Amino acid sequence: MKRRIITTGDGSKTIQIEDWDEQYHSKHGAVQEAYHVFIEHGLRLFQNEKINLLEIGFGTGLNAFITLLEAPKQQLSIDYVGVEAFPVSKEEVGALDYCQQLDANNHKEAFQKMHGSLWEETISITPDFSLLKQKKDFKEIDEENLFNLIYFDAFGARVQPELWTEEIFLKMYQALKENGVLVTYAAKGSVRRAMQAVGFTVERLPGPPGKREMLRAKKS
Numbered sequence: 001m002k003r004r005i006i007t008t009g010d011g012s013k014t015i016q017i018e019d020w021d022e023q024y025h026s027k028h029g030a031v032q033e034a035y036h037v038f039i040e041h042g043l044r045l046f047q048n049e050k051i052n053l054l055e056i057g058f059g060t061g062l063n064a065f066i067t068l069l070e071a072p073k074q075q076l077s078i079d080y081v082g083v084e085a086f087p088v089s090k091e092e093v094g095a096l097d098y099c100q101q102l103d104a105n106n107h108k109e110a111f112q113k114m115h116g117s118l119w120e121e122t123i124s125i126t127p128d129f130s131l132l133k134q135k136k137d138f139k140e141i142d143e144e145n146l147f148n149l150i151y152f153d154a155f156g157a158r159v160q161p162e163l164w165t166e167e168i169f170l171k172m173y174q175a176l177k178e179n180g181v182l183v184t185y186a187a188k189g190s191v192r193r194a195m196q197a198v199g200f201t202v203e204r205l206p207g208p209p210g211k212r213e214m215l216r217a218k219k220s
């Protein structure tokens with residue numbers, strides 16, 4: 001499927017799948033959305049601890065990179081696992097230019113290390129941030145009681161309905177530790193009901209610009 005780089009509402013770039021009219025992050029602001037959903041309503045729940053974090057859809061690495069940038073502010077040590085079946089190319093990563101956009105040129109080496117690291121190999125990006133990229137389908141995830149936090153960032157249910165089902169959310173539920181949390185930009189009633197059906201307690205929270213609501217689910 002054809003991918004192209006577009007500029008979003010906050011001036012940051014993302015990738016668009018043209019045939020689907022679907023973006024890796026919101027058209028209203030890629031960086032803005034990533035911070036709102038995954039950092040403000042996910043990572044901020046944790047302070048001064050070591051956490052295991054699973055990302056559903058490593059994609060451009062934007063969520064992983066802003067997590068690395070934010071972690072020291074909350075004294076977090078993070079083991080980050082990013083699952084992705086269709087990696088972006090080196091050229092796409094270059095064109096997205098996230099270090100410049102995030103005013104993080106002093107972390108360029110870390111960003112390059114994230115994208116340059118081999119699949120299926122855990123590497124230490126900083127002393128407090130390790131990354132394991134797994135190249136596989138989300139349906140193959142079978143970890144149990146391992147993660148404190150999941151960033152659920154699959155393409156929308158409009159284009160990939162099979163990824164927003166009870167089957168997938170049961171995998172997410174099992175992968176989380178007790179009291180673990182899953183955050184997603186999605187807010188559809190059918191998604192919330194699928195989460196609840198597998199045991200999650202689900203909250204509706206204000207969404208990022210351009211979106212009324214988002215969801216946060218807790219295993220409790």
Ligand SMILES: C[S@@+](CC[C@H](N)C(=O)[O-])C[C@H]1O[C@@H](n2cnc3c(N)ncnc32)[C@H](O)[C@@H]1O
Binds near residue numbers: 061
């Ligand atoms: C919304 S994008 C993720 C954006 C990403 N979190 C970021 O920070 O750029 C969804 C990602 O899921 C990947 N994907 C789609 N279907 C998948 C599947 N069945 N298994 C694994 N990855 C999949 C896509 O290639 C894409 O990178």
